[in-house]
Amino acid sequence: MKPGIGVNRFGGSAITYWGQGVARKWQKLETDGGKLFDNIVQATARDLLAEAITRIETAGHQIVMHIHDEVAIDEPVDSGITVTDICALMNEVPDWATGLPIDAAGYECDFYQKD
Incomplete structure (x- = not known):
């Protein structure tokens, strides 16, 4: 939810979104290209199945x-x-x-x- 560009924990740019973090509380999270690629591959496999x-x-x-x-x-x-x-x-x-x-x-x- 609410994707955007933010600053990651290393001070660089990152894709961010709101999701459930520690203790299942909503917080701003970050993602990376590897995680996005994995999600695309899994979604494609699901669609093929x-x-x-x-x-x-x-x-x-x-x-x-x-x-x-x-x-x-x-x-x-x-x-x-x-x-x-x-x-x-x-x-x-x-x-x-x-x-x-x-x-x-x-x-x-x-x-x-x-x-």
Whole structure:
């Protein structure tokens, strides 16, 4: 809230904003390019996942949960759908992300586990 340019703790210029600091009290905070870049990357990854979820559900598959950059799908054993098929849906690059390298990987199991 209320972004601006201010002075950081070292006396240099910094991007500032109002947020919750120590003891959850509102105060003027500062940020830097690294934090901004990280937020942009995470927001882009979230948008890509949201579009992939929509494609997977539109194709008729039941997503039971998603965790960070993963989706868990409950698919009947005899459906003929493979992990490769689902990865292909996830690898479709939206027009707004043309040129962005995307490469989904997956695995099949009877219960959720980390690969």
